[in-house]
Amino acid sequence: MTRRLPWALALTSITFGAIAADLQPRDIDGNGTVDAWYDAGRDLSWLANANAAAGSPFDNGSQGNDGRMTLNAALSWAAWLNVGGVTGWRLPGLQDLGTPGCNGAYGGTDCGYNVDTASSEMAHVFHDILGNLSQYDTNGQLRPGTSGVDFGLVNSGPFVNLKNDAYWLGTPYATPITPSGWSFFTVNGRQMPFAHSAEMYAWAVHAGDVAPVPEPATALMLAGGLAALAWRRRSAGV
Numbered sequence: 453m454t455r456r457l458p459w460a461l462a463l464t465s466i467t468f469g470a471i472a473a474d475l476q477p478r479d480i481d482g483n484g485t486v487d488a489w490y491d492a493g494r495d496l497s498w499l500a501n502a503n504a505a506a507g508s509p510f511d512n513g514s515q516g517n518d519g520r521m522t523l524n525a526a527l528s529w530a531a532w533l534n535v536g537g538v539t540g541w542r543l544p545g546l547q548d549l550g551t552p553g554c555n556g557a558y559g560g561t562d563c564g565y566n567v568d569t570a571s572s573e574m575a576h577v578f579h580d581i582l583g584n585l586s587q588y589d590t591n592g593q594l595r596p597g598t599s600g601v602d603f604g605l606v607n608s609g610p611f612v613n614l615k616n617d618a619y620w621l622g623t624p625y626a627t628p629i630t631p632s633g634w635s636f637f638t639v640n641g642r643q644m645p646f647a648h649s650a651e652m653y654a655w656a657v658h659a660g661d662v663a664p665v666p667e668p669a670t671a672l673m674l675a676g677g678l679a680a681l682a683w684r685r686r687s688a689g690v
Contacts, residue, residue: 475489475490475491475492476490476492477500478490478497478661478663479663480535480537480538481535481536481537482536486500486610487500487535487536487662488500488535488658488662488663489610489611490661490662491576492661494576495659495660496573496657496658496660497657497659497661498577498657499533499655499657500612501612502612502614502653502655503519503614503615503653503655504533504613505519505521505526505653505654506519506613507519510525510526510532511525512525514651515651519613519615519653519654520651520652520653521651521652522648522649522650522651523620523633523650523652524648526543526620526652526654527620529656530622530654530656533656535662536663538658538663540658540659541656541657542622542656542657542659543620543622543655544572544573544574544619544621544636544655545572545622545623545657546562546571546572546573546574546575546634546643547572548562548623548626549561549562549568549571552626553625553626553645554644554645556644558588558590558591558592559590560590563643563645564643564644565586565587565588565590565640565641565642566579566586566590567643572621573657574619574621574643575636575641575643578605578636578638578641581609582605582607582608582609583607584604584605584607584638584641585602585603585604585606585641586603586640586641586642587599587603587604587641587642599616599640600616603641604616604638604639604640604641605639614638614655615638616638616639617639617653618636618638618639618650618652618653619635619637619638619652619653619655620633620634620635620652620653620654621633621634621635621643622634631648631649632645632646632647632648633646633648634646635650635652
């Protein structure tokens with residue numbers, strides 16, 4: 453559930469094309485692999501593996517161990533997740549704008565295409581950080597082409613196993629339509645309610661910075677101290 457990077461590179465912010473410069477790698481357990489990516493602008497950490505639930509005890513989809521699951525299973529998986537001792541994970545959330553429930557539009561609301569990215573964590577990473585496009589523009593015009601090539605999940609950035617499909621969101625859906633929950637479709641950039649029993653992927657996020665990296669000066673001082681200690685040991689014949 454990690455992506456391997458040289459540790460020297462992991463101590464710095466990394467820019468991948470359209471990815472914002474404040475998306476920073478985090479090696480939670482210190483084994484030299486990136487476990488999460490920290491979005492400093494939102495003070496939110498995203499699990500590096502966007503399909504880490506695949507094959508887990510919560511993976512209750514009809515295809516076995518592909519990672520698709522019902523909403524309740526996805527919520528339980530995120531609450532159960534433990535990454536290098538870090539717990540408290542959850543599914544991405546959103547703010548229900550306007551009247552409760554779906555206020556469908558082609559832009560600027562909580563439901564439909566090109567939703568308000570300030571109110572949706574998933575829309576923010578999909579549009580603002582990764583630079584992906586919805587199938588429809590804000591005027592309601594259909595974008596020609598193919599999902600994953602011309603719109604949808606064209607850029608997955610540094611994340612691994614990010615699917616051009618559909619993901620569950622963790623915010624409860626507050627309307628008489630039950631049982632249903634919020635979802636985000638990376639295949640076309642659409643945010644909408646869907647039945648709890650549907651099978652979708654799950655991606656975990658964590659509030660705040662899960663593993664702050666040392667300041668460069670601190671890292672250099674530590675390295676200098678270790679070098680001095682080693683020199684003293686050699687001089688003493690230890």
